[in-house]
Amino acid sequence: MRILGIDPGLQTTGFGVVDADGHALRYVASGTISTRHLGTGNNLPARLKVLFDGIAEITSRYQPNASAVEIIFVNVNPQSTLLLGQARGACVTALVSNNLSVAEYTALQMKKAVAGHGQAAKAQVQEMVRRLLDLPGLPGADAADALGIAITHAQVGRSMARLAEAAEASKSSAALPAGTYRQGRSR
Numbered sequence: 001m002r003i004l005g006i007d008p009g010l011q012t013t014g015f016g017v018v019d020a021d022g023h024a025l026r027y028v029a030s031g032t033i034s035t036r037h038l039g040t041g042n043n044l045p046a047r048l049k050v051l052f053d054g055i056a057e058i059t060s061r062y063q064p065n066a067s068a069v070e071i072i073f074v075n076v077n078p079q080s081t082l083l084l085g086q087a088r089g090a091c092v093t094a095l096v097s098n099n100l101s102v103a104e105y106t107a108l109q110m111k112k113a114v115a116g117h118g119q120a121a122k123a124q125v126q127e128m129v130r131r132l133l134d135l136p137g138l139p140g141a142d143a144a145d146a147l148g149i150a151i152t153h154a155q156v157g158r159s160m161a162r163l164a165e166a167a168e169a170s171k172s173s174a175a176l177p178a179g180t181y182r183q184g185r186s187r
Contacts, residue, residue: 001019001020001021001065001066001154001157002017002018002019002020002028002062002063002064002065002066003017003018003019003020003064003065003066003067003068003150003153003154003157004016004017004058004059004062004064004066004067004068004095004100004150005017005018005067005068005069005146005147005148005149005150005151005152005153006055006067006068006069006070006091006095006146006149007070007142007143007145007146007149008051008069008070008072008084008087008088008091009084009087009142010035010044010047010083010084010086010087011034011035011036011047012032012033012034012035012036012142013032013033013034013051013054013055013087013091013142014030014031014032014140014141014142014143014144014145014146015029015030015031015032015033015054015055015058015143015146016029016030016139016143016144016146016147016148016149016150017029017030017058017062017064017150018133018147018150018151018154020154020157025132025133025151025154026133027133027134027135027147028062029058029062030139030140030143030144030146030147031140031143032140032142032143033050033051033054033055033058035047035050035051038050044083044086047087048086048087048089048090049090051087051090051091051094052090052091052093052094053094054094055090055091055094055095056094056097056098059094059095059098059100060098064100065100066100066101066103066153066157067095067100067101067102067103067153068102068103068104068105068149068150068152068153068157069088069091069092069095069102069103069104069105069149070088070104070105070106070107070110070145070146070149071104071105071106071107072084072085072088073106073107103153103156103157105149105152105153105156107145109152109156110125110145110148110149110151110152111125111148113148113151113152113155113156114128114129114132114148114151114152115128116128122141122144122145125144125145125148126138126139126141126144128148129144129147129148129151130144132151133147133151
């Protein structure tokens with residue numbers, strides 16, 4: 001499965017693409033989409049278009065099977081949170097418009113999956129991503145977070161798929177006629 005991870009940001013959005021085959025992970029690509037060239041003026045629509053177009057181009061180039069996006073947290077400044085939410089919305093819309101399923105993970109979930117604890121610093125996430133993907137050097141902070149989101153989905157996605165299969169099997173076995181066995185017990 002090829003997974004595209006996204007770390008949304010209004011000025012810099014990180015992306016990371018990994019291939020997951022069972023427990024094996026392989027690095028495909030990573031980088032950032034920047035809107036800094038648009039300056040600091042009131043040009044939110046132009047920034048959102050850059051993000052949307054950038055995600056669409058990455059999706060077209062790398063052909064992922066699934067995507068995962070970091071869930072934003074509420075900042076002290078509500079205006080910053082609203083702007084970041086709009087950037088995230090542009091990214092999610094680009095993914096969905098390219099027919100990708102979108103999983104969502106918090107930074108805490110990603111840090112636990114990648115570094116083993118939710119209080120990991122950016123440098124620790126970068127180092128663990130480097131190790132997990134056997135990279136020759138550290139990825140940039142935004143790209144490392146995006147790769148971390150993709151790695152989280154590779155790990156958590158397997159567990160969620162198994163839970164869904166178990167729930168489906170449980171539903172179908174609930175309709176068994178009396179006298180048949182279910183989970184080692186007779187009815």
